[in-house]
Amino acid sequence: MVKLVCNRGALDEAVGVVRPVVAARTPKPVLQCLKLSAGKNSLTLMATDLEVTIRFEVTQVEVDGAGDAVVPADKFSEIVRVSRGETLSVTAEDNAVVVQSESARFKVLGFDPGEFPGAPEFDGEPDFTIKAGTLGELITRTLFATAKEHTRYAINGVLWEKEGKKLQLIATDGRRLAKAAGDLVKGGKEKVSAIVPVKALTAIQRLLRDSDEVVAVKFTQTQILFHTDRASVAAGLVEGQFPKYQDVIPRESNRKAQIATEDLYVTLQQASILTNEESKGVRLSFSGEGLTMSSSSPDAGEASVKCKVDFEGEALEIGFNPQYLMEALKVVGQPTVELDLQDANKPGLLKAGADFQYVVMPVNLG
Amino acid sequence: MDAATRHILHVDMDEFFAAVEKLDNPELRGRPLLVGGDPKGRGVVSTASYEARVFGCHSAMPMATAIRLCPQAIVLPVRGARYGQVSEQIFAIFDRFTPLVEPLSIDEAFLDLTGTERLLGPPERTAARIKQAVRDEVGLTASVGLAPNKFLAKLASDLQKPDGLTIVEPGRVAELLDPLPIRKLWGVGAATAAQLDGIGVKTIGQLREIDRLELTRMFGRSGEHYWRLARGLDDRDVTPDHAAKSIGQETTFPRDLPDPEQVAGVLLGQVEQVARRCRRHGLAARTVTLKIRYGDFKTITRSRTLGEPTDRTNLLWAAAKSLFDEWAKQGFRPVRLIGATASGLQARGTGQGSLFPDPDQARQGELDRAVDRIVDRFGKGVIGRGGRLRAKRPEADE
Numbered sequence: 107m108v109k110l111v112c113n114r115g116a117l118d119e120a121v122g123v124v125r126p127v128v129a130a131r132t133p134k135p136v137l138q139c140l141k142l143s144a145g146k147n148s149l150t151l152m153a154t155d156l157e158v159t160i161r162f163e164v165t166q167v168e169v170d171g172a173g174d175a176v177v178p179a180d181k182f183s184e185i186v187r188v189s190r191g192e193t194l195s196v197t198a199e200d201n202a203v204v205v206q207s208e209s210a211r212f213k214v215l216g217f218d219p220g221e222f223p224g225a226p227e228f229d230g231e232p233d234f235t236i237k238a239g240t241l242g243e244l245i246t247r248t249l250f251a252t253a254k255e256h257t258r259y260a261i262n263g264v265l266w267e268k269e270g271k272k273l274q275l276i277a278t279d280g281r282r283l284a285k286a287a288g289d290l291v292k293g294g295k296e297k298v299s300a301i302v303p304v305k306a307l308t309a310i311q312r313l314l315r316d317s318d319e320v321v322a323v324k325f326t327q328t329q330i331l332f333h334t335d336r337a338s339v340a341a342g343l344v345e346g347q348f349p350k351y352q353d354v355i356p357r358e359s360n361r362k363a364q365i366a367t368e369d370l371y372v373t374l375q376q377a378s379i380l381t382n383e384e385s386k387g388v389r390l391s392f393s394g395e396g397l398t399m400s401s402s403s404p405d406a407g408e409a410s411v412k413c414k415v416d417f418e419g420e421a422l423e424i425g426f427n428p429q430y431l432m433e434a435l436k437v438v439g440q441p442t443v444e445l446d447l448q449d450a451n452k453p454g455l456l457k458a459g460a461d462f463q464y465v466v467m468p469v470n471l472g
Numbered sequence: 473m474d475a476a477t478r479h480i481l482h483v484d485m486d487e488f489f490a491a492v493e494k495l496d497n498p499e500l501r502g503r504p505l506l507v508g509g510d511p512k513g514r515g516v517v518s519t520a521s522y523e524a525r526v527f528g529c530h531s532a533m534p535m536a537t538a539i540r541l542c543p544q545a546i547v548l549p550v551r552g553a554r555y556g557q558v559s560e561q562i563f564a565i566f567d568r569f570t571p572l573v574e575p576l577s578i579d580e581a582f583l584d585l586t587g588t589e590r591l592l593g594p595p596e597r598t599a600a601r602i603k604q605a606v607r608d609e610v611g612l613t614a615s616v617g618l619a620p621n622k623f624l625a626k627l628a629s630d631l632q633k634p635d636g637l638t639i640v641e642p643g644r645v646a647e648l649l650d651p652l653p654i655r656k657l658w659g660v661g662a663a664t665a666a667q668l669d670g671i672g673v674k675t676i677g678q679l680r681e682i683d684r685l686e687l688t689r690m691f692g693r694s695g696e697h698y699w700r701l702a703r704g705l706d707d708r709d710v711t712p713d714h715a716a717k718s719i720g721q722e723t724t725f726p727r728d729l730p731d732p733e734q735v736a737g738v739l740l741g742q743v744e745q746v747a748r749r750c751r752r753h754g755l756a757a758r759t760v761t762l763k764i765r766y767g768d769f770k771t772i773t774r775s776r777t778l779g780e781p782t783d784r785t786n787l788l789w790a791a792a793k794s795l796f797d798e799w800a801k802q803g804f805r806p807v808r809l810i811g812a813t814a815s816g817l818q819a820r821g822t823g824q825g826s827l828f829p830d831p832d833q834a835r836q837g838e839l840d841r842a843v844d845r846i847v848d849r850f851g852k853g854v855i856g857r858g859g860r861l862r863a864k865r866p867e868a869d870e
Contacts, residue, residue: 278827278828280826280827280828281825281826281827282827283827349827349828354827354828386824387823387824427824453825467824467825467826468825469822469823469824469825470821470823470825471822472818472819472822
């Protein structure tokens with residue numbers, strides 16, 4: 107029978123990590139719960155929506171009785187959040203959980219722990235290990251490029267490709283594509299190619315706290331299993347074909363612009379204020395003299411902004427959705443970027459260092 | 473009256489399908505003709521020639537009924553291709569007189585002649601010249617109405633059929649409207665007419681006696697609309713497709729349609745047309761709106777915005793159908809009017825480009841173009857999506 111005392115701050119943090127996985131709408135109320143498992147010297151919190159399962163361990167805990175309890179996530183997290191004092195005591199009574207602080211006592215009705223779905227186990231050797239900091243960067247540099255609205259590219263996931271000691275993540279919404287690569291700590295011989303759902307990636311992201319920590323990843327036919335010392339995520343892979351991304355990354359360009367990341371960002375920000383509601387495009391005019399961005403909206407007005415740029419090639423006017431470029435610039439983590447262009451109707455390629463490539467389709471401004 | 477008087481012309485071809493048949497085969501002149509579907513099936517009359525109308529035959533009537541009324545009639549199949557050709561000739565003539573041509577159907581259009589006076593002379597003369605050009609170059613007659621607005625122009629073209637030219641002088645609107653039955657008002661159907669009849673209103677003149685507030689009380693916002701129409705007021709613009717903010721089509725049924733499948737069948741036909749008009753003008757639409765009016769004139773609209781603008785029939789239809797299904801699931805009620813509109817229009821090929829060409833959509837695009845070519849050659853009705861073949865096609869006016 108669960109009986110423990112836990113540091114309130116640590117428990118609050120743990121609840122914050124696992125709770126976003128809880129199913130938002132479901133006919134099964136048990137999926138809107140957290141499972142608490144008291145072990146010898148730890149408390150593990152688990153949440154699942156049957157697609158993604160997350161576990162997170164709290165060590166700042168004294169366990170008097172081991173066992174499992176299942177409690178509605180919303181009530182439990184609110185109690186932990188608004189309680190006072192350093193510690194909370196948690197006990198399970200039948201299918202209810204009693205949370206007690208110095209001044210308050212809550213008895214929350216829950217479910218039989220036997221009803222809570224089990225979690226896939228991480229058996230055997232990982233396919234690879236990687237530093238949490240590297241993986242976090244790969245996810246940040248790609249996740250934003252996944253489809254947000256419902257289009258035919260709503261694959262709702264990021265492609266993971268592992269070969270040798272390299273891992274690269276690729277994401278696209280059909281209009282832009284982000285590709286980021288990073289080094290593994292240990293990589294087995296197996297090649298990997300799998301689409302990981304967005305929800306699993308955000309769950310993993312929340313577990314990447316110490317950038318030097320080495321985390322382990324394993325793929326099965328249908329799942330990704332992610333593992334750290336204190337936490338794990340298991341998730342079903344996205345079925346289906348990832349678009350043939352190699353074909354759309356331009357291999358050559360006849361126009362190259364070197365631009366300070368921050369200058370480009372600020373210029374785009376200014377030019378984006380008065381874009382056309384429908385096309386949302388900004389006109390970028392590159393020439394030996396530099397870069398001028400202009401935008402106009404029949405209803406709102408017009409803008410023209412200059413930006414310093416080192417440009418090689420024939421002058422070119424090309425339209426882009428400024429948001430698409432700005433979102434990429436936020437994650438490049440380099441002081442300068444290179445923008446490779448071919449023509450006004452051909453995709454542009456934004457490069458930052460050797461490990462980040464971002465392809466973006468222009469906007470035809472008519 | 474508006475500050476500047478507008479000159480709106482409504483052109484309606486006389487017994488169009490039958491007239492083309494007579495044009496191509498002069499022996500048919502003076503004979504009762506029924507152009508339409510197969511009498512053995514569920515075919516309906518598309519056009520009855522004036523000679524057949526004498527016997528009570530009219531369009532949208534089951535062909536079998538029409539033949540019973542007029543057994544000596546010559547029954548001819550619809551030759552859409554030929555009518556399409558002739559229609560294009562006619563619209564090409566319109567384009568010579570004004571760029572503001574709003575097609576209503578294959579044989580009917582609004583032309584805005586406002587501001588053409590300096591170039592073409594008085595609008596009355598221009599109207600006569602357009603009629604003459606259609607007669608000389610195509611060999612067909614049209615009935616036209618010239619008025620300060622669309623409502624009056626359409627009303628006028630109907631007053632002296634066939635081969636009519638009716639001019640509504642701004643000062644004589646009341647004289648024209650007053651004796652007409654209220655059913656002639658745009659938007660007034662059987663239910664409204666019955667309600668008005670209940671308070672002793674049978675003509676537009678009588679309607680004009682009714683207080684504005686009283687009408688709003690009886691009919692809500694439509695009341696205001698009737699009040700304005702009864703005074704001959706209507707400020708809708710003539711909008712050519714390529715300048716339109718939206719492209720839409722609606723159908724009013726002579727009686728409320730109780731069958732969801734029939735309604736969906738009509739909707740599909742409308743979406744096909746709307747998509748085709750988008751493609752003809754090189755436009756892609758981002759938003760699809762469904763409009764439904766019930767027997768009590770309560771009107772609802774439902775819209776869906778797509779991820780990216782499209783001119784593909786299948787994508788526009790998917791959006792319209794899902795709106796329709798959602799509405800029907802919540803509680804289908806018999807439908808008085810159904811309409812489909814595409815909006816958020818932009819020139820095709822402009823806007824955000826796509827990294828991966830969608831092979832399925834490319835195929836759909838080819839399919840759409842092939843269908844367009846067939847429709848151009850053979851007319852609507854010879855080809856359609858499966859859904860429409862299964863759905864029963866009800867009678868519909870407009």
